[in-house]
Amino acid sequence: MEKPADTQYPIHELLQRRWSPRAFSARPVEPETLRSLWEAARWAPSSYNEQPWAFLIATKQDHTEYAKLLSCLMEGNVQWAQQAPVLMVSVAKLSFEENGKPNRHAFHDVGLAVANLVTQATVLGLAVHQMAGIYPDKVRELYGIPEKHEPVAGIVLGYPGDPESLPEGLRERELAPRERKPLAEFVFAGRWGRTCPLVSIEPLRL
Numbered sequence: 117m118e119k120p121a122d123t124q125y126p127i128h129e130l131l132q133r134r135w136s137p138r139a140f141s142a143r144p145v146e147p148e149t150l151r152s153l154w155e156a157a158r159w160a161p162s163s164y165n166e167q168p169w170a171f172l173i174a175t176k177q178d179h180t181e182y183a184k185l186l187s188c189l190m191e192g193n194v195q196w197a198q199q200a201p202v203l204m205v206s207v208a209k210l211s212f213e214e215n216g217k218p219n220r221h222a223f224h225d226v227g228l229a230v231a232n233l234v235t236q237a238t239v240l241g242l243a244v245h246q247m248a249g250i251y252p253d254k255v256r257e258l259y260g261i262p263e264k265h266e267p268v269a270g271i272v273l274g275y276p277g278d279p280e281s282l283p284e285g286l287r288e289r290e291l292a293p294r295e296r297k298p299l300a301e302f303v304f305a306g307r308w309g310r311t312c313p314l315v316s317i318e319p320l321r322l
């Protein structure tokens with residue numbers, strides 16, 4: 117299923133096409149495809165080139181590891197995530213390697229790495245759905261995450277599935293229109309909250 121963004125201004129077709137479905141196909145994701153996704157993440161920019169990201173991953177082929185990672189997701193997410201062939205959790209290193217000082221941009225940079233991964237996934241015809249709904253303490257315990265590292269988000273990925281495979285409530289959400297705030301609500305100039313004149317003109321309808 118496609119749910120392209122209804123944009124105010126033109127954007128690249130890949131960005132327009134990306135969305136976060138809950139229906140995934142059971143089709144496994146090829147190892148070389150997964151390697152391309154992590155390679156894309158690897159080439160994200162980061163503050164001081166610290167690359168403060170790491171990923172835990174489990175594929176459905178390994179039942180034990182898959183069940184372990186699935187158990188770190190909150191129940192509302194397990195409902196649909198359990199269809200997907202690949203589960204991941206992103207992890208941030210919160211201090212700099214060089215001097216141990218806090219890295220204020222660690223989460224930001226993990227987000228950039230995931231954004232790269234998501235874009236590469238979209239290129240390859242995969243769907244990705246990120247999740248705040250994980251149990252970070254459980255991830256820490258089950259995977260032995262060291263101090264100064266922090267689980268950030270769950271990531272579900274696979275080939276797109278059939279919305280009909282979802283339970284009723286979720287099926288409706290899958291079909292609901294995608295929504296965004298207008299640019300005027302978050303692009304400011306001169307003072308906090310003052311819309312930048314460049315975007316305060318009438319949105320262009322494409």
Ligand SMILES: Cc1cc2nc3c(=O)[nH]c(=O)nc-3n(C[C@H](O)[C@H](O)[C@H](O)COP(=O)(O)O)c2cc1C
Nearest residue numbers: 134135136137193245246247248249250269294295
């Ligand atoms: C960091 C992050 C956490 C999210 N957490 C959840 C979650 O726990 N469960 C869920 O169903 N969706 C989650 N989402 C998906 C968002 O709800 C979704 O991206 C948003 O509604 C916009 O929809 P779109 O991605 O289809 O454009 C999360 C997305 C991000 C980036």
